[in-house]
Amino acid sequence: MLAYIIRRVAQSVLVLLVVGLVAFSMFRFVGDPVDNMLGQERTQADIERLRVELGLDQPFPVQYGKFLGQAVQGNFGLSYRQGRPVADILLERAPATLELAAVSGLMAMIGGIGLGVFTAIRRRGLGANIVMTSSLVGVSLPTFLIGILLIYVFSVELNWLPSFGRGEVVRLGGWTTGFLTESGLKALILPSITLGLYQMTLIMRLVRTEMLEVLRQDYIRFARARGLRERSVNFRHALKNTMVPVITVTGLQLGSIIAFAIITETVFQWPGVGLLFINAIQFVDIPVMAAYLMLISVMFVAINLIVDLLYFAIDPRLRLDRGTGAKA
Amino acid sequence: MKITTGLATAALLASTSLSANAETLRWARAGDSLTLDPHAQNEGPTHTLAHQIYEPLIIRDMSGAFQAALATDWAPKEDDPTVWVFNLRQGVTYHDGAEFTAEDVVFSINRAKTDDSGMKELLGSIVEVRAVDDHTVEFVTDGPNPILPSNLTNLFMMDSGWAEANDTVKVQDVDGGETTYATTNTNGTGAFKLVSREPDVRTVLERNDDYWGMDEFPMEVSEIIYTPIQNAATRVAALLSGEVDFIQDVPVQDLQRVADSDGLVVKTAAQNRTIFFGMHLGPDDIENDNVEGENPLADIRVRRAMNMAIDRDAIKQVVMRGQSEPAGMIAPPFVNGWTEEMDSSVSTDVEAGKALMAEAGYEDGFSIQLDCPNDRYINDEAICQAAVGMLGQIGVTVNLDAKPKAQHFPLISSGGTDFYMLGWGVPTYDSEYVFNFLVHTRSDEIGTWNATGYSNAELDAKIASLASETDLDKRNATIADIWSTVQDDVLYLPIHHQVLNWGMTESVGTEVSPEDDPKMKFFTMN
Numbered sequence: 001m002l003a004y005i006i007r008r009v010a011q012s013v014l015v016l017l018v019v020g021l022v023a024f025s026m027f028r029f030v031g032d033p034v035d036n037m038l039g040q041e042r043t044q045a046d047i048e049r050l051r052v053e054l055g056l057d058q059p060f061p062v063q064y065g066k067f068l069g070q071a072v073q074g075n076f077g078l079s080y081r082q083g084r085p086v087a088d089i090l091l092e093r094a095p096a097t098l099e100l101a102a103v104s105g106l107m108a109m110i111g112g113i114g115l116g117v118f119t120a121i122r123r124r125g126l127g128a129n130i131v132m133t134s135s136l137v138g139v140s141l142p143t144f145l146i147g148i149l150l151i152y153v154f155s156v157e158l159n160w161l162p163s164f165g166r167g168e169v170v171r172l173g174g175w176t177t178g179f180l181t182e183s184g185l186k187a188l189i190l191p192s193i194t195l196g197l198y199q200m201t202l203i204m205r206l207v208r209t210e211m212l213e214v215l216r217q218d219y220i221r222f223a224r225a226r227g228l229r230e231r232s233v234n235f236r237h238a239l240k241n242t243m244v245p246v247i248t249v250t251g252l253q254l255g256s257i258i259a260f261a262i263i264t265e266t267v268f269q270w271p272g273v274g275l276l277f278i279n280a281i282q283f284v285d286i287p288v289m290a291a292y293l294m295l296i297s298v299m300f301v302a303i304n305l306i307v308d309l310l311y312f313a314i315d316p317r318l319r320l321d322r323g324t325g326a327k328a
Numbered sequence: 329m330k331i332t333t334g335l336a337t338a339a340l341l342a343s344t345s346l347s348a349n350a351e352t353l354r355w356a357r358a359g360d361s362l363t364l365d366p367h368a369q370n371e372g373p374t375h376t377l378a379h380q381i382y383e384p385l386i387i388r389d390m391s392g393a394f395q396a397a398l399a400t401d402w403a404p405k406e407d408d409p410t411v412w413v414f415n416l417r418q419g420v421t422y423h424d425g426a427e428f429t430a431e432d433v434v435f436s437i438n439r440a441k442t443d444d445s446g447m448k449e450l451l452g453s454i455v456e457v458r459a460v461d462d463h464t465v466e467f468v469t470d471g472p473n474p475i476l477p478s479n480l481t482n483l484f485m486m487d488s489g490w491a492e493a494n495d496t497v498k499v500q501d502v503d504g505g506e507t508t509y510a511t512t513n514t515n516g517t518g519a520f521k522l523v524s525r526e527p528d529v530r531t532v533l534e535r536n537d538d539y540w541g542m543d544e545f546p547m548e549v550s551e552i553i554y555t556p557i558q559n560a561a562t563r564v565a566a567l568l569s570g571e572v573d574f575i576q577d578v579p580v581q582d583l584q585r586v587a588d589s590d591g592l593v594v595k596t597a598a599q600n601r602t603i604f605f606g607m608h609l610g611p612d613d614i615e616n617d618n619v620e621g622e623n624p625l626a627d628i629r630v631r632r633a634m635n636m637a638i639d640r641d642a643i644k645q646v647v648m649r650g651q652s653e654p655a656g657m658i659a660p661p662f663v664n665g666w667t668e669e670m671d672s673s674v675s676t677d678v679e680a681g682k683a684l685m686a687e688a689g690y691e692d693g694f695s696i697q698l699d700c701p702n703d704r705y706i707n708d709e710a711i712c713q714a715a716v717g718m719l720g721q722i723g724v725t726v727n728l729d730a731k732p733k734a735q736h737f738p739l740i741s742s743g744g745t746d747f748y749m750l751g752w753g754v755p756t757y758d759s760e761y762v763f764n765f766l767v768h769t770r771s772d773e774i775g776t777w778n779a780t781g782y783s784n785a786e787l788d789a790k791i792a793s794l795a796s797e798t799d800l801d802k803r804n805a806t807i808a809d810i811w812s813t814v815q816d817d818v819l820y821l822p823i824h825h826q827v828l829n830w831g832m833t834e835s836v837g838t839e840v841s842p843e844d845d846p847k848m849k850f851f852t853m854n
Contacts, residue, residue, distance in 0.1 A: 031734025035741060039370030040753075040765070041449030044772040047741060049443075053501070082527050083363050083500050084507050092526070148561050155569040163565040164557050165530070269557045271529040278558075279528065282703065284734045 008308070012301040017068075019297040023290060024064040032056075033080050033284035054080075067290055077287035081279065086291045090273060095176045096166055097265070097272030101258045103188055104196030108257075109250060112200045113239075116207025120215065121234060131204075138201035147194040147267035154190060162187050164269035195264040199253045206249055210242035217241075243314055251307035255300045351853040352551040353836065355846075356563055357576035360528045360556040365510040366484035367439055367499050370446040373556075375482045376845040380533055380552065381423075382484035382516035385414055385433070386477055390839040390850050392600075392662055392757065394477065398428065398485055398517065402477055409472035409798050416463040420540045422487045423514070423521045430459035435488035437467075444499040450479040453795070471796040474803065478756040490515045519545065519849035520552060530555050545849040552848055567592065567831050574836050576844060578829040580649045580706065586831045596651070597840035599828040601753040602658045603705055605698070605715070605821040607631060608746035610781015616697035616746045624694050625746070631818035633684035637722045638715055639676040640824060647710045652824035657815065658752055658762055660825045662842060665759030665807040670815055674822075681722040693723025699745040700728060701736040706826055712749055715823075740779045748779065751826070755843070759807045763791045767814055782819055 034050050035042075051057050055066060070077060076086035115135075119128040155163035167183030169176040178184025214220065215238055223233045262274035269275070273292060280288035361377035362369045379387070385399035398417050405411040420428040437457045440447040453476070456468040469476060491497050496509040514522045519541065520533035533552040541547070555572070557563040560579040566572045568589055578586060578594060587594045607625040608614050614623045624630045640654035656673040659666045685691060700712035709730040716726040726747075739745040754761050768775035768791050769783040790810050797803040814820075830840050837852035 029735075031732060032738040032741075033734070035737040036734060037369075039446050039449070040777070041370060043449065043774075043776055044741075046449075078507065081362060083365075083368065083511050084527070089527075148565075151562060151565045155571070156565050159569055162571055163569055164562050164571070165555060267559050267562055269555070269559065269562055271526070275528070275558070282732065282734065 005305075005309075008305050012305065015301055016294065016297055020068065020290070020294055021061075021064060023293045024060045024067070027284070027286050027289065028060065030281060030289070031284045033286060036283050037080055063286075067287075071291075071294070076291040079280075079285055079288050081283045081285045081288070086287045089276065089288065090291060090295065091174060092176075093271060093273045093276050096178075096270060097258060097261055097274060099178060100188065100191055100195060100261060100264070100270060100272060101254065104192035104199070105250075105254050105257050107192055108196040108199035108203055108253070111196075112203025113207050113246070115200075116204040117211060117234065117239060119204070120208045120211030123212070132208075135201040135204055138197045139205075143194060143198065143263045144267050146197060147190070147264060150190045150194060151267070161190055163190075166271055191264050191268045191270050194267070195257060195261055199250075199257060202253065203246065203250060207239075207242060207246055210245060211238060214238045214241050244311060247310055247314065248307055251303050251310070255303045258299060259296045350550045351548055352553060353549045353574060353848060353851065353853065354553045354555070354572040355574045355848075356555050356557045356566055356572045358556065358558055358560070358563065361531075363500075363511050364514050364522070364525070365496075365499060365508065366486065366516075367436075367445045367447050368511070370450070370482070372844060377531065377554065378484055378516075379482075379518070379845060379847050380520040380849075381514045381518045381522055382486070383518050384483045384485065385416075385480050387847070388481050388841070388843065390841045390847065392842045394481075398433075404472070404474075404798070405466070410469050412467040412469070412473075412476050413460075414465045414467065416465060417540060418463055420517050421538060422490065422517055423536060424487070424490060426487050426489055426515075428485065428487070428517050429462045430465045431462075432485055432488050433457065433465045434459050435491065436485045437483070439486065439491070439497065439499060440483055442499055444501040446499075447483060450483070472798045473795065474798050474800065475756055475758050475760065478758060482755070485517065486510070487515055519547060519847075520549075528556055539849075541849065546852045547849055548853045549848045549851050564831070567833075570833075574830065574832040574838075574846075576828075576830055576846070578831045580651045580829070583649070583651065583829055591834050593832060593834055595830050595832070595838070595840045597828050597842060598653055598660055598662075599753075599826040599844060600660055600662070600755070600757075600842040601705075601751050601826045602655050602660060603652075603708075603711065603749065603751045603823045603826060604655070604658055605823065606740075606748050606750055606780050607634075607821070608743075608779065608781050609819075610783060614696075614746040618695045624688070624690055624696075627688045627690075628818060629684045629688040630690060631821075633681040633688070633722050634719060634724060635674055635818050635821050636677045636681040636684070637724070638674075638718050638821060638823065640674070641676070642718075643711055643714050644824060647707050647714050648824070648827075651706070651827045651829065653827065655822040655824045657811065658766065658820055658822050659754055659759055660842070663754045663757050663759060663762075664804070665762075665811060667808075667811075670811060673815065678721050685722050685724075690723065693725060695725035695727060696747050697727045697729055697745075699736060699739050699748045700730040701733045701749060702730040704733040704736070705749075705751045708749060711823060740777065743779055743781075745779065750777070752777075753843075759811065760791070760794045763794070763810055763814075767791065767810070767819065780819060782817070784813070784817075787813055 034047050037050060038046050055063055078084065079086050079089055082089060115131055119131050122128045151163045154161045165187060166178050167187035168181040169178050169184055170180045178188055220233060220238055223237050261272060262278055264270065265272045265274035266278055276288060277292045357373065359373045361374040362371060363374060366378045366382045383397045385397060387395050387397045389395045398420060399414040400417050402412060402414045405413050416430060422428060434457045437451065437454065441451050453469045453473045454467055455470050458466050460466055467476060494509040500508040500511055519536055519539045521536045523532040523534050525531040531554040535547065535550045557566055563575050564578065564582045564586060567575050567586065583594055586592050609625040612623055613621055617624065644650060644652045644654055655671060657670045698712055700709055702709040712728050712730060716728050719726050740748055740750060752762065752766060764774055765777040767778060767787065769788050770778045787810060790806055794803055794806055797806065828840050828844055835854050838846060838850060
């Protein structure tokens with residue numbers, strides 16, 4: 001077990017280094033930050049001077065090396081755009097994204113599993129068919145369109161919910177939370193629906209398919225024949241056995257909820273790291289882009305690792321298989 | 329004198345009764361200020377926020393006209409045209425209570441002249457600033473500089489004592505030292521004080537009740553909540569749903585929607601920005617065309633034909649939905665040197681254009697790449713697409729390459745483009761600024777945005793003479809002279825002057841400023 005974890009961590013570090021290298025080789029194609037940083041009155045001499053100061057005249061492996069050297073000491077540099085330390089900015093923005101991701105992830109899990117079980121059990125019912133059909137909307141509509149539609153209906157027409165921002169936040173140490181105020185909670189509703197809808201339908205369809213598969217198994221028939229209550233059969237015996245693939249997908253999706261909250265955050269002006277990244281790309285704010293990409297890859301790698309470890313916890317057979325596999 | 333005092337008292341009474349009301353202005357625009365340091369960046373949204381908190385010696389009011397701010401009057405010294413004398417306003421205090429004096433002006437100008445300042449180019453002609461007494465300052469320039477005051481309208485005054493006490497005497501350098509105190513803290517003389525700020529999220533300001541201009545300006549806004557909203561649709565939705573009172577940058581396709589809504593108004597004015605195409609006409613051959621061994625753009629007949637082919641009215645109607653002023657020159661109407669005749673000089677004539685192309689030996693046309701930004705100006709890419717079709721009619725096959733501004737502008741800086749879109753504003757309201765950057769032969773110091781390769785020594789000499797000509801009539805004659813050469817040589821293809829749109833609730837009263845920089849002390853709220 002420990003050897004496995006160590007091996008996975010070593011692999012992860014390698015992945016991170018490669019991601020960083022690819023990222024730095026791409027930055028030059030994003031554009032040149034110098035023109036954004038100097039006003040229109042800048043002279044050619046200013047451009048040259050700034051380029052040297054920022055090290056942009058160096059080849060990208062050198063720039064990458066410099067970044068890594070500082071990053072291992074916890075220094076991600078200063079944002080070109082805001083002139084403040086990148087680490088501070090990321091820490092300031094992370095709570096917004098994490099809270100949004102947590103709420104939409106939770107919504108997607110509960111809604112997805114609940115509806116998945118429902119549509120599997122009442123496979124031919126009218127309700128299940130309606131849910132299945134409308135879930136197509138969730139899968140096929142692009143996120144920004146859902147966001148704009150929700151804003152139009154609930155903010156502009158009905159005036160129930162705010163169209164942008166995070167509402168009032170409460171500061172708890174280094175963390176800011178929107179969970180403790182009414183406006184903060186209200187502000188969470190539309191963005192988390194927008195962000196979670198796709199994941200919810202995905203989980204729902206997955207749970208349904210797996211459930212249908214499991215419900216056909218012999219042990220379910222035996223359970224029924226034994227006269228167990230329907231509830232117990234469905235949830236204790238059937239649902240539990242569908243969870244391994246569901247957890248894999250959910251875990252990976254949680255990563256993408258955080259990483260790809262970019263669009264939702266842009267539509268709702270949600271002050272998280274996704275919006276920060278979009279601004280950074282437009283400005284070619286290399287320190288912010290680099291730190292963000294590294295952070296996201298660390299997160300993906302970590303989630304993958306945790307998901308792998310969860311398999312062992314949920315499914316005892318895997319432990320057994322592994323053991324026998326090693327002997328053979 | 330008695331009468332004015334009486335009036336002032338009346339105004340004082342009126343304004344105190346008004347100021348008793350707490351009026352919050354919730355304000356949104358696309359971008360946020362980049363830094364609170366008033367000298368670090370020469371950039372629109374940054375200056376706009378700074379204008380609420382800090383003040384320059386002279387401001388432009390909402391119509392763009394000069395108005396006294398921290399200086400009460402200014403004039404060149406009688407016996408020496410290289411010195412400007414500024415008399416400072418007395419009894420002005422900073423938000424922390426310190427008094428504003430001549431020493432602060434000297435400090436602020438010198439701070440803004442340092443290498444890391446974004447404002448230093450505007451102050452290039454200043455050799456020395458000296459305090460004559462506590463409320464008189466002299467600016468010594470390297471030659472007579474008749475338009476010095478127009479370079480000072482975004483040059484904010486900081487308290488030297490505060491800067492020293494907080495170790496923020498220097499402007500932050502960009503290559504990654506420490507953040508300086510002034511980047512995140514303020515101490516100005518302005519009408520509003522900073523209460524809190526989260527960059528890109530929310531900035532809250534409150535009225536400075538000790539402001540020297542409490543009686544001179546409406547000062548009806550008691551609190552400003554400024555939230556950048558990047559996405560245009562969301563910004564409009566926030567106004568429609570009543571979550572904000574005032575937005576800048578209303579997208580043209582939503583203007584009607586906002587104007588038709590109950591309780592909302594859209595106000596419009598010509599912006600200080602002209603959109604145009606530049607052509608690499610200098611060299612004998614260019615890279616991005618299909619003509620070998622010669623440069624079609626070097627032929628004035630081709631440039632004239634291209635100018636005639638572009639239907640500016642069609643671009644206005646179709647691409648801009650009526651929100652632009654077709655242009656014949658790169659200067660909006662309020663800039664010194666603008667004439668109606670030059671600005672309406674081009675008319676669309678495809679047949680004449682074809683004839684000119686044939687005369688120049690290009691009856692079969694040629695093809696060329698047009699470089700265009702897609703996130704900088706209003707509908708920039710769509711304008712380029714329209715131009716592609718229009719130029720096609722005279723046989724110029726245009727390959728459009730549209731990309732983000734961060735990739736587009738380096739092409740212009742480095743000379744990697746032969747045909748490009750650019751927009752130009754004239755912050756000094758004087759044509760010399762246009763000539764210095766767009767017309768003068770390109771060098772390290774001057775002509776920095778002239779990517780056309782155009783070089784005319786005679787014209788350069790005339791442009792240089794503007795800087796020190798103190799006889800304004802003579803100077804204006806030279807300006808007219810330079811413009812006529814620029815127009816005759818078809819140096820650029822002007823498209824239009826951008827139009828600014830501000831959306832607001834009916835209770836907000838303001839004019840639209842051509843600089844797109846609302847100064848909230850001028851706003852009325854009812």
